[in-house]
Amino acid sequence: MVTERNAEQTRARILEAAHEEIYESGYQGMRIETILQKTNLAKGALYHHFPNKLALGYAVVDEILMVNFHNIWNEFIGKFPNPLTAMQELFLWKAECFRNEQRFKGCPLNNLNQEMAAIDQGFHERLEKVMASIQQAIVTALEGGQSKGDVRQDIKPARTAMFIMASYQGIMGAAKCMQAPELLGDLFGTLNDYIDTLRSPAHSF
Amino acid sequence: MVTERNAEQTRARILEAAHEEIYESGYQGMRIETILQKTNLAKGALYHHFPNKLALGYAVVDEILMVNFHNIWNEFIGKFPNPLTAMQELFLWKAECFRNEQRFKGCPLNNLNQEMAAIDQGFHERLEKVMASIQQAIVTALEGGQSKGDVRQDIKPARTAMFIMASYQGIMGAAKCMQAPELLGDLFGTLNDYIDTLRSPAHSF
DNA sequence: TGTTTAACCGACTGGTCGGTCGGTTAAACA
DNA sequence: TGTTTAACCGACCGACCAGTCGGTTAAACA
Numbered sequence: 001m002v003t004e005r006n007a008e009q010t011r012a013r014i015l016e017a018a019h020e021e022i023y024e025s026g027y028q029g030m031r032i033e034t035i036l037q038k039t040n041l042a043k044g045a046l047y048h049h050f051p052n053k054l055a056l057g058y059a060v061v062d063e064i065l066m067v068n069f070h071n072i073w074n075e076f077i078g079k080f081p082n083p084l085t086a087m088q089e090l091f092l093w094k095a096e097c098f099r100n101e102q103r104f105k106g107c108p109l110n111n112l113n114q115e116m117a118a119i120d121q122g123f124h125e126r127l128e129k130v131m132a133s134i135q136q137a138i139v140t141a142l143e144g145g146q147s148k149g150d151v152r153q154d155i156k157p158a159r160t161a162m163f164i165m166a167s168y169q170g171i172m173g174a175a176k177c178m179q180a181p182e183l184l185g186d187l188f189g190t191l192n193d194y195i196d197t198l199r200s201p202a203h204s205f
Numbered sequence: 206m207v208t209e210r211n212a213e214q215t216r217a218r219i220l221e222a223a224h225e226e227i228y229e230s231g232y233q234g235m236r237i238e239t240i241l242q243k244t245n246l247a248k249g250a251l252y253h254h255f256p257n258k259l260a261l262g263y264a265v266v267d268e269i270l271m272v273n274f275h276n277i278w279n280e281f282i283g284k285f286p287n288p289l290t291a292m293q294e295l296f297l298w299k300a301e302c303f304r305n306e307q308r309f310k311g312c313p314l315n316n317l318n319q320e321m322a323a324i325d326q327g328f329h330e331r332l333e334k335v336m337a338s339i340q341q342a343i344v345t346a347l348e349g350g351q352s353k354g355d356v357r358q359d360i361k362p363a364r365t366a367m368f369i370m371a372s373y374q375g376i377m378g379a380a381k382c383m384q385a386p387e388l389l390g391d392l393f394g395t396l397n398d399y400i401d402t403l404r405s406p407a408h409s410f
Numbered sequence: 411t412g413t414t415t416a417a418c419c420g421a422c423t424g425g426t427c428g429g430t431c432g433g434t435t436a437a438a439c440a
Numbered sequence: 441t442g443t444t445t446a447a448c449c450g451a452c453c454g455a456c457c458a459g460t461c462g463g464t465t466a467a468a469c470a
Contacts, residue, residue, distance in 0.1 A: 003466080005467070025324060026233065031456095031457075032458065043460090044463095045418045045419075047459070048416085110319065111319050113378060128383055128384070131379070131382055159391050159395060160395065162395075163376075165379060166375040166379035167371065167376075168375065169379065170376065174374065177319075178337075186364050187364075190364060190365065194399050197402065208436080208437070209437090210446085210447050236426090236428090237427075237428060237429085246448075247449040249431085249448055249449050250449070252428095252430080253448065258428065
């Protein structure tokens with residue numbers, strides 16, 4: 001049965017449009033009006049689903065950014081048993097994704113972080129949760145690698161995971177600033193060189 | 206002779222207040238009204254020195270961010286002959302600077318980059334210029350280190366410089382996001398471990 | 411089919427904020 | 441000391457934009 005009104009789907013469309021707009025212009029630069037145009041909705045519809053702009057922003061973090069990361073991460077971690085290789089492949093894939101971007105907008109999570117983490121407590125809490133979730137995923141993968149003998153025993157997973165995450169975002173940010181996604185290949189290549197130094201030397205014999 | 210009106214000084218005070226406000230709230234979050242309060246000036250005075258908000262933002266990049274970086278860089282590069290050591294010391298000093306920050310606001314340059322580089326062409330051009338200037342400074346230092354035998358011959362200065370710069374900003378961004386400047390010690394420590402791998406092996410003998 | 415309800419509509423509002431403009435005053439200079 | 445000019449003042453304007461609210465309509469259900 002076809003229904004012209006579908007609350008859940010409408011909500012999802014609003015969220016998706018908001019995500020795009022935040023990625024495009026930042027949270028503060030996002031305009032409700034633009035979202036209405038993109039979704040072909042009237043203002044009342046949007047404010048029926050979200051109490052205000054801030055709640056919409058929060059929902060994008062909780063329901064889009066969090067989910068997107070986990071989908072990609074699980075895909076790569078499932079494909080490559082060695083977590084170091086999985087990360088390296090993920091980075092190379094990212095570099096490939098954006099290679100021909102005409103206007104490279106960087107990492108959505110990093111963008112929001114830089115813009116809002118120090119300004120708004122609610123954003124800070126939610127973004128920190130996403131970051132912690134990513135870090136935890138990397139830590140778990142590294143620990144798994146250590147017990148399998150793929151990863152050096154002497155590295156501290158928490159510390160290493162945080163550094164890789166930070167470098168990743170820094171790289172995306174630098175390429176965005178230069179408006180040069182073609183730099184991603186080199187930059188992730190250098191990061192991957194570092195990741196190679198984390199491999200267990202046992203494999204060299 | 207004491208003058209109550211000093212155009213140059215007034216302009217500098219406006220610039221400084223604008224810089225603080227951008228660091229505090231981002232360019233889009235910066236309010237002209239706040240700058241007027243901070244400087245005890247009327248609107249007419251501000252618009253006498255700057256045609257509009259955008260020009261003020263641009264001037265902050267050109268005249269504050271650019272200068273601040275070079276001052277710090279020259280200080281460390283002058284103090285430590287080995288460029289790798291100079292960078293490591295600079296990072297450790299930064300970690301120390303922010304250790305007890307109650308609200309860690311990250312790197313001013315990175316913040317503006319993330320917020321404006323993809324939105325506004327004028328900001329992009331100016332910020333790219335600052336980034337290129339930093340990269341060039343690192344490249345020059347690395348090349349000097351190579352000819353002195355302090356830095357491995359097989360690394361590519363341009364590529365390495367860009368990676369270090371990206372990692373630096375990523376680290377500042379991650380610590381900002383977590384609102385945890387105490388992480389800087391660990392993160393810069395890990396970056397410094399990487400920098401150690403760039404030292405010329407000749408020194409081991 | 412009548413009733414209820416939740417989804418959706420869109421004109422309007424109220425506050426915010428960048429920017430203007432006619433004026434005032436300090437400083438430099440003749 | 442009179443004149444000019446640039447520094448500075450601050451009331452006001454108008455555009456923008458998040459959010460409201462009284463209404464309308466599709467869908468579910470009795």
